[in-house]
Amino acid sequence: MKTVVKLIAFFAIFVVSANEVNVYSHRHYETDKKLFAAFEKETGIRVNVVKAKAGELIKRLELEGKNTNCDLFITADAGRIYRAKSKSLLQAVESKILDTVIPPHLKDKQNHWFGLTVRARVIVYVKGKVKAKDLSSYEALTDKKWKKKILIRKSDNIYNQSLLASIIAHSGEKAAREWAAGIVENMARKPKGNDRDQMKAIVAGQGSIAIVNTYYLGLLLNSPVKAEVAVGKKLAVFFPNQAGRGTHINISAAGVTKHAKNKANAVKLLEFLVNKESQKLYSEANYEYPVRTDVAPSALLKGWGDFKKDTMNLEKLGANNVDAVKIFGIVGWR
DSSP states (O other): OHHHHHHHHHTOOOOOOTTEEEEEEOOOOHHHHHHHHHHHHHHOOEEEEEEOOHHHHHHHHHHHGGGOOOOEEEEESHHHHHHHHHTTOBOOOOOHHHHHHSOGGGBOTTSSOEEEEEEEEEEEEEBTTBOGGGOOOSGGGGSGGGTTTEEOOOTTOHHHHHHHHHHHHHHOHHHHHHHHHHHHHHBSSOOOSOHHHHHHHHHTTSOSEEEEEHHHHHHHHTOSSHHHHHHHHTEEEEOSOTTTTOBOEEEEEEEEBTTOSSHHHHHHHHHHHTSHHHHHHHHHHHOOEESOTTSOOOHHHHHTOOOOBOOSOTHHHHHTHHHHHHHHHHHTOO
């Protein structure tokens, strides 16, 4: 019965209204609910949300075609939003606000999608057990001194795929393959679990360093579970590649769907999500970096230090995704 109810909820069809905006979202945070509620209060436009995995939502948009009632697609990772664009599921929009406040590398060159928040993929380590001076770049992690010391997620994780895609973009496939093979050689265990699990594992002594997204450390430090907070407090953040291209970043992003029935409302919601107040809330309540350069990160994020970000256009993460997946298969990163 629960399965039937779930399917009915997933495939529920919105009743189109001029005073609403219909959203398909892969994000699953309370912060988003608060922002949607604030948008409704400010504009009087009702926000209807369907949540599911990114792949499921993209497939649904494909199947619905012109009959979709979805106006705005929101997902985590540039690779996923790029995939939606490559399938012609998004449309270009014109907005002076979006053009002005979002840096060029954090949005589609043809304005099919726009970054909402930024995450950095960093190295974390247990304070007192690893010295920051021994760390430098992603590439240096293939050194033999990290043999059986690195913890990281599986290769089917989009964050790892995008990290490898960025290395392909900067250094070519050969260098990317050598890097991936080197990481496999230096893994402390077979990849399993999410980013929080990697951090818990190094605190438990199962490795020395972990490669994770910054906001996962924020989630640990602000967890209602005391044991998770204790884990977070033992960890330090290192931003790789500061002497070169900068630390790899990724985004949550959104795009207006090709067949949006409420396009104007979708653009209004997009603009609302990148205003200063929304960007501040994303950072303070969800531990993500603002896409706006005129909004300061939260105190927690500031505490990790300023860092140089890789400003490569994030379209390249999607463009190189297929090659990244192939490389993972070749080097045996499971």
